Amino acid sequence: MREKNISKQYSKRKKRVGFPRALLYYYFKAMWESFFKALGAEVVLSSPTNKITKDRGVLETLDDECYSTKLFHGHVLDLLDKEIDYIFVPRFASRKKREVGCPKFVALADILKYTKDNLPPIIGPHYSTSREKHGFWRLVKIIFEIGFKFTKNPLRIIYAALKARKDHKTAMKNISIDEEALKKWENSEILLNDAPLIEDGEKPLKVALIGHTYMLNDSFASLGVRQKLQKLGVDVITSEQMPRKLLERQILRLSMVNYGLEFSEPEKLPKKQLEKHLIGRNDYLYFEFEHEIVGTAMHFLENKSIDGILMLVNFICGPVSVSMEYAKQYAKKIKSETPIIILSLDAHTGEAGFQTRLEAFSDILRMKKSTETIPKSVKMVSGSIIESWS
Amino acid sequence: MTENCDCPKKEGMTSIETLSKEEILESTQEEIALEVSSDKYYLGVDVGSISTNLAIIDSQKNLVESVYIRTEGRPIQSIQQGITLLKEIVGENFQISGVGATGSARQLTGLVVGADVVRNEITAHSLASLNENSEIQTIIEIGGQDSKIIIIRNGLPVDFAMNTVCAAGTGSFLDQQANRLEIPIEEFGDLALKSNNAVAIAGRCTVFAESDMIHKQQLGHSEEDIIRGLSEALVRNYLNNVGKGKEITGPIMFQGGVAANVGIRDALRRSLIKQNKIKHEDDIIVPEHYDVMGAIGVAILVMNKIVKNPEIKTKFVGWQIPDINYQTKGFECKGCPNICEIIEVLMGEKVIARWGSKCGKWDV
Structure with a gap:
């Protein structure tokens, strides 16, 4: 009876998607958050970086990783304590014709898969315009693949994607100045x-x-x-x-x-x-x-x-x-x-x-900057001072 | 100079202030110098990781008195000890018009002495060096744990670098090796000069240096040659790390505790001439007070501030600093996952400052 209750509650509960508050999150947070929210998921963020995140991340990773990647792993560990159903770590390689992101971003999801126990399923779409020549249809595929994890309604997925695109554009516009x-x-x-x-x-x-x-x-x-x-x-x-x-x-x-x-x-x-x-x-x-x-x-x-x-x-x-x-x-x-x-x-x-x-x-x-600088005033009187030193 | 400084003559002070310009001009030059230099004094305190330096300058920026002692990891005690030593020299009634603090413990020092100016060591060192010689182009400062280079152009600091994680290019490298050879560090320089043939020793790290040194000893190299090799290793390390990519040109001011070492002076000269950075040996100047330059610099900063705003009353705690019971307490704030390490400074029973928190909730 009790088990049935729990599973009922569980199915009613929104699915929780965890975002590590690190690396790519800072570039795409508006897009990701509005996409998953519009799909009906609950977005769970790791806590802002703190000493515990850092210590756990540094312990968890190899010495050769960059500091930000170490922090990323700390954030993942933080998320694992938060009862999430999915963790979102896209295998992002590039979105332009030639330029690529950081090569480390592509590998993050797989590193997590093989180094962390009790990891929830990773949502880790691979997207690479420069090497794999991924384009619009790949994006559509990714969107629907993720979308169907949360809803059966294709229209809702399309709406979520369009909203994410719009919110991302607005956010980008708000950050930079003209x-x-x-x-x-x-x-x-x-x-x-x-x-x-x-x-x-x-x-x-x-x-x-x-x-x-x-x-x-x-x-x-x-x-x-x-x-x-x-x-x-x-x-x-x-x-x-x-x-x-x-x-x-x-x-x-x-x-x-x-x-x-x-x-x-x-x-x-x-x-x-x-x-x-x-x-x-x-x-x-x-x-x-x-x-x-x-x-x-x-x-x-x-x-x-x-x-x-x-x-x-x-x-x-x-x-x-x-x-x-x-x-x-x-x-x-x-x-x-x-x-x-x-x-x-x-x-x-x-x-x-x-x-x-x-x-x-x-x-x-x-x-x-200032003309009334201290060293200059020193310079002006320096002649007399050098004499008195000797 | 010190005999003039036992006590600032109050009457003298007021009289010179009331004198008109003409009257001052009438009196002889010497008298003015004496009177002016006896009216205002500024104290600079530089507390670094290895040494604590105090310097008193007069309003002509002349060094009146200085003290150099070891910090030995106890900054507050060493400040108190330094103040005691200074008090013994100048007397209890000696008036200080302004105090400045610098060095890596400048924040704590500022509180203990009641500093009017708390500034970083780079600025302090540049000022003191420019005061000594306005023509210099480069300042090389090698201290106990710290080493820095400051590039000066047209009398202004334009570039600087400090050693990063490792202390290999600093005085502590020499200290370590001197311990290993069981030779007092004071004799190191003279021994190095006796050698004509430096032994190549890896200077990147004391660990490498040790194994290299042992091998060379076993091969039968003389102690002098090894010591000279060590001196050259330190200089090489300094120039390759701190001095990397910097435009080093003469005249160069060489200061900091290590400047006392004639072996290092020699190695630095030779190395820079070899690299065509300087032409003559005279291009490296070691100032007379090479070990207290930071303290002199910050004293000049205080002086400049007070000359600009004469209404400022100094916050100097006074010569009773050694009698005050200063304490520091550390605790971890458990308020959030940052677990900041908070330091609390107590003066007697009273908390005078707290720092270390990221959010500022513990600040007094």
Whole structure:
């Protein structure tokens, strides 16, 4: 009798789908959440990254994994305590013609399958436009395959897919700012965050905070970098906030430079001709999520309107080691005057070293900015002082 | 200099303030220097992982007095010890117009001494070096656990790097090897200079260095040659890690505790000349007070702040710091899964600060 009751309750209960709050989730959360909710499922998220997530993730994974992947595994373990019916870990490879995501994303689902016990069924659709030439029909297949796990009504599935698409577009639009707003920010007309803490008579520093979305939006993993910068009187723009069109333009330019084409004005080149140049080239920046990193860095290295660039990379990330080098070389190539600092983060919670570097960086930027700088006043009187030292 | 500093003459101070400009100009240069230097003093405290340095400067940025002691993992006690030593030299009535704290324990130090300025070591070191010599292009700082490089252009710091996870390119590497050879670290430099033939020793890690060193000893290499090899290994490690990709040009200011070691100075000179980074041996300058540069730098920062805003009253706790019972307590906050490690600083019975929480709920 009792068993019957439980099973009755169980069937009435919404099916629970767990999302690890890590990696791709940060890019596609709007799409995934609205799709599964519209199908009638209950979305269960792992808790925001905390010390336990980190410790469990680090213990669970190999040493060679990147910090964010370690956190991913911590989030999966967190979800397993939450009575979920499915866990959603798509085998996402690419969604564009040439560019791919991080190669690690494709493997996540299979790694989980073979390393975790008591794992609920994985919903892990494989999607790869660049290698497998998956296209629209593949997407339709994925949508229905997932949909029929939750509902028998095909119309509901179509509705869910369309709603997910719409919500994703809106979310993307809300995150990034348009070029007009960017101009205003560069001219110090607007702030993008809560007012930074500054002393009287000082102006906030403008810094581009560049990094992966799953790094910058995870305040534990990024050691609260945004709050720390705010306390140091810095207003940041993040790479995910950058206007998408501007970023794509920058990447096209970068590719053109690499092929010895004209440096500027890619708009003037016919798109087809450009594609012809790009296809089949090995040195094209083919990591999709690095586009916003390199593009943002390029924009601000050229543009003298901001005070500095802070690049946050997670330790041992493969794609970022490529984009970091692109950014460094580009800075050298154009002899950029914008100071750039690259900080790499791993599973350390001791924040003192991180704080010291941020403080020193903001000090340098402030000294550079103001004419009433401290070292200059030192310089003015230094003649007399050196004598008195000896 | 110290004999002038026993006590700030209150009458003298007020009189110079009431003097008109002409009157000041009339009095002789020497007298002004004396009077001015006896009116305001600033204290800088630099508490690092290995050493605790205190420095008092006058309003001309001259070093009046300094103290260098070992931290030995007890920052509060070493600050109190340092203050005691300073008090013995300058006397209880010595007036301090401003205090600054720097070093990796700057937050705690700031609380204990009542600092007006708490700043990071990079800024402090740049300021002190620029004060010493405004022409410098590079600052090389090798301390006990920390090493850093600061690139200066046109009198402004433009780039810096600090050692990361490993302390191999720092003083503790030498300390380790000195222990192993049972030679006092103070004699290390002179011994290295005696050698004409450095032995190649892997410097990437003390573990590798040890096995390498034992092999070389067994082969019959002399102690001097091995020590010189170690010095070169440290320099190589520093230049390859901290100095990687940095544009090192002369004049170079070499400071930090390791700058005391003549063997390292020599190895650094030779290595940089070999790499064509500098042309002459004189391009590396070791300042007279190489070991307390951080403290001098932060004292200058305080001075600048107070000169700018003369109405600021210093928060300096006073010379009774050694008599105050400071305590720190640590506990884990169980409020959320972050399990933050909270540090509580007590002054007597009173909690004066708490830090370590991510959410800020424990902040006083």
